[in-house]
Amino acid sequence: MLMIQSSVIFTLTFHKHFVIYEVRGGNYMESLISTAESQNPQTSDSPYSANDTQSQYTLQIKLRSSVVEEFFDVPRMKIHRWEEAGKIQAGHEEHGSRKIRYFDAENVRKMVDLLGRKQNVDGTYTYAIWHNKGGVGKSTVVFQLATMMSTLMGLKVLVIDTDGQADTTHLFNAEQEVPLDTDDFIDQRSICDILYDLMDPHNHTEESLKESFEDTKKTILPGLDLIPSDDRVVELDYDIRELKGKGIITEEKGDESFDLSSVALLKKFISFVQETYDYDVILIDCSPDLGDMNVNVLFAADCLLIPVELEPKAPHSLKRVYNRLIKLAKMHESFSFEKLLIVPNMNERHDVKAVVQTRIRDMLPNFSSRITLTKTTTVVKAIGQRLPIFNYQDPNAKWMAKIPEPAKRLTNELWDLCHEMLNLEEPKPDHHGLFKPKGITNAQ
Numbered sequence: 001m002l003m004i005q006s007s008v009i010f011t012l013t014f015h016k017h018f019v020i021y022e023v024r025g026g027n028y029m030e031s032l033i034s035t036a037e038s039q040n041p042q043t044s045d046s047p048y049s050a051n052d053t054q055s056q057y058t059l060q061i062k063l064r065s066s067v068v069e070e071f072f073d074v075p076r077m078k079i080h081r082w083e084e085a086g087k088i089q090a091g092h093e094e095h096g097s098r099k100i101r102y103f104d105a106e107n108v109r110k111m112v113d114l115l116g117r118k119q120n121v122d123g124t125y126t127y128a129i130w131h132n133k134g135g136v137g138k139s140t141v142v143f144q145l146a147t148m149m150s151t152l153m154g155l156k157v158l159v160i161d162t163d164g165q166a167d168t169t170h171l172f173n174a175e176q177e178v179p180l181d182t183d184d185f186i187d188q189r190s191i192c193d194i195l196y197d198l199m200d201p202h203n204h205t206e207e208s209l210k211e212s213f214e215d216t217k218k219t220i221l222p223g224l225d226l227i228p229s230d231d232r233v234v235e236l237d238y239d240i241r242e243l244k245g246k247g248i249i250t251e252e253k254g255d256e257s258f259d260l261s262s263v264a265l266l267k268k269f270i271s272f273v274q275e276t277y278d279y280d281v282i283l284i285d286c287s288p289d290l291g292d293m294n295v296n297v298l299f300a301a302d303c304l305l306i307p308v309e310l311e312p313k314a315p316h317s318l319k320r321v322y323n324r325l326i327k328l329a330k331m332h333e334s335f336s337f338e339k340l341l342i343v344p345n346m347n348e349r350h351d352v353k354a355v356v357q358t359r360i361r362d363m364l365p366n367f368s369s370r371i372t373l374t375k376t377t378t379v380v381k382a383i384g385q386r387l388p389i390f391n392y393q394d395p396n397a398k399w400m401a402k403i404p405e406p407a408k409r410l411t412n413e414l415w416d417l418c419h420e421m422l423n424l425e426e427p428k429p430d431h432h433g434l435f436k437p438k439g440i441t442n443a444q
């Protein structure tokens with residue numbers, strides 16, 4: 001794979017084609033309110049409310065049979081035959097007079113396998129999803145990509161939340177509730193504990209690293225694990241900085257030894273996970289800053305995805321981000337990315353946005369993504385119910401109603417983005433491309 005290092009980043013800048021996506025701040029309150037509703041099945045009219053107490057998973061995916069047929073372009077009879085042969089099992093739910101037949105994540109993964117469409121990924125792709133700017137959709141994109149890659153592509157995914165806001169941990173329904181009437185701190189283990197463990201070199205053994213990881217990991221869905229975060233990241237940032245000069249992690253070059261303790265703490269852990277487990281993808285959600293935790297993330301990741309908002313200031317913030325990366329690459333020889341993708345999220349067709357997009361493209365033409373992610377309120381609503389966009393159904397729609405068009409559009413775009421991120425072959429428009437048989441494309 002192409003190694004993009006400090007000098008190379010610069011040289012490639014003016015050569016490759018580059019597409020931009022638009023991102024705009026959405027209404028997080030709205031998603032919080034709908035989350036509260038979805039947590040109470042009595043008040044939620046969604047056919048997909050998380051009320052299945054049998055499940056061992058914290059997220060519930062319930063893909064209607066008709067949607068599965070449309071997703072994978074697979075005939076109903078074939079699905080029936082697999083069911084009769086006991087290869088897959090449908091779930092059933094009654095909502096008043098409505099009877100809904102659905103497949104959960106485990107059965108969808110089985111179907112992906114039966115269809116021979118499980119993706120083969122070389123090694124472990126480790127992506128940091130980062131931008132210096134807040135509200136551009138980092139956590140949303142992580143949630144959507146992780147659920148799509150694990151359920152619809154049959155991949156094994158690890159999400160690491162490193163943001164003290166713990167939005168991703170919350171989206172995956174894995175946040176520890178702190179009682180309001182006590183001053184108790186969180187005692188659920190998080191990425192903070194893993195890094196604190198690593199600050200003691202005695203814990204650098206394979207056995208200790210494994211214990212630290214296993215004790216912290218939470219399984220969210222089949223094929224999808226999470227390392228949660230919590231608000232101690234702020235203190236952690238300071239403690240990481242304090243490691244400078246302590247030589248906990250060193251790199252030998254010739255006769256010299258370089259202290260990488262304050263930048264390579266997370267890398268130590270990620271390298272262990274990459275070597276020890278069979279994850280296809282690791283997605284790291286970041287806070288919107290360049291504190292010591294994020295320097296660690298950027299150091300540990302092999303690839304970087306930057307969601308962008310196409311507002312007038314976007315080219316300037318992006319240029320600053322880019323200059324920061326160059327600076328880091330100049331400071332540390334081993335700071336490099338195999339792939340860097342700039343992805344505009346929350347795109348709307350609008351002249352001003354098109355102008356901003358062109359400016360960014362002209363400025364950084366080589367780190368392009370082919371895909372632009374559409375702005376749609378369905379993603380906010382879906383997230384409110386802790387559902388991936390591909391599983392969203394308007395709770396007020398008649399039960400026969402299909403997934404809304406904007407949700408299909410965004411699903412297709414995310415599907416294409418997954419392929420681009422993992423260097424997978426473009427799906428044929430009339431075959432593997434989710435909803436594409438209905439003629440929906442994401443060409444901008």
Ligand SMILES: Nc1ncnc2c1ncn2[C@@H]1O[C@H](COP(=O)(O)OP(=O)(O)OP(=O)(O)O)[C@@H](O)[C@H]1O
Pocket residue numbers: 024025026027028029031133134135136137138139140141163165167286287288345346347373374375376377379380383
């Ligand atoms: N494609 C989209 N269409 C509509 N709304 C979106 C889209 N993507 C994200 N949003 C909304 O934008 C808001 C901000 O998204 P998100 O929290 O993912 O951003 P973030 O970059 O992670 O923010 P922070 O920097 O604070 O961590 C949320 O309300 C989210 O639902």
Ligand SMILES: [Mg+2]
Pocket residue numbers: 138139140163167168285286
């Ligand atoms: Mg976030």
